[in-house]
Amino acid sequence: MTTHLLLRRCCAPPAIAGVRRPDRRRSLNPPIIPNIWRRRTLILLSLSPIPTLIPVAAQPSPEDLKPYADRAEGFELLVPEAWTKVEKAGATALFEEKGKGSNNIGVVVNPVRLSSLRDFGSPEFVAEKLIQAERKKESTRAAEIVKVGERSNEDGIPVYEFEYVLDSTRGGIKRIFSAAFVASKKLYLLNISHSDPPESPLDDHTRFLLESVLRSFDTAH
Template sequence: MFAISSLGCSNPFQNGFFECLPTIHITTPLYTKTRKLSLIEMKKSMEELVPTYSSRRAVNVSILTVLMSIPLPSFAVAIGEVLELERYTDSAEGFTLLKPSTWSKVDKAGATALFQDANKGSNNVGVVVIPVKITTLSQFGTPQFVADKLILAEKRKESTKEAEVVSVSERTGEGGLQVYEFEYKVDSTRGGLKRILSAAFVASGKLYLLNIAHFDGLESPIDPDRRNTLEQILHSFDIAPST
């Protein structure tokens, strides 16, 4: 004889797949007398101990049904979401970029423009415009010098646990505009591990700084499609075309 009982599992994704499978308990009849079993009796006893093919199939189907009924974590849905981009131009401040069409524009002190993911507010695209006395970024320093300044500013925040530069590059924008691009990682007590993509340029006596922040934790790393979309936003940041 055999019996099947299920193990309790409050979080199957945390405890592991195999720890959530049903447990098969096998009980055998107790013999009060010791005697030799014939081949027929031994065969019959083994058939009683081992589930038949149909029984095993029923158990597998039952397991599959339970697993399919478990709701996926919200981050798994967010990973597969495809972001559609649309052009945003601020003619008054003089910049343009692509932004996710579903991300809402919100007001925040110090930000010229901020677009936020409604499902996860720590995912956002922000632009800051401030007046400066220099005419090009090279007058301020090299791309690496600027990247070091950004990292230093991040490390000074009380919430920052770790900050690391990933890459530094330079490209040419509209009309030969000098644009610096940076990528770095920040581990913070506010929002966990984030991937930051930044771009900066100077035009008309103003410093333009783009900051793209996206959650990049071990449980929910950025997938290639989402990363490609974020890079499109990064490379689209430029001075607004003259009308």
């Protein structure tokens, strides 16, 4: 999760490295926040393309996604219904596609000195730093930014979003979707990774599903 490492190194306070992270066992089965059900439908509607361009069958339905909320850490998002939650050191939450662990959705939350992600830089600035870091890895063959964007949540908090293609000796060609925001002196980072090789490219349904996850990443309401 290069996005996580990049922003964490730049934003984390020096003293935080020796602080033990809180025990999150109490949030393994966090309560679901009702508002995310309404937002799930709105997100899907906003992502729906012109019907004449994409077959209706390829578009995701509300039943394809389930809400997940972590009140202890203060974030929520939608995840594919068939994906399962797994435990991994360093990840606040991690979901994997059954039988395809390289297709995953991860969230990391870390304390920072910033009050807003804009204090770190613009979306374009962060995207450039992200790609530079990816290209410096020995395992990287190529890395190219596809999209850079910014949105604001209901509280006016800016959320940066990125999409890029990564060709690596570790897993081949992947499509990466990332989102980041800062709230209450915490840096929230979402990283979605999915295989996207030329012989089996990302289909429309899966793309819209993953974009729905990306757009749903937010503070808990």
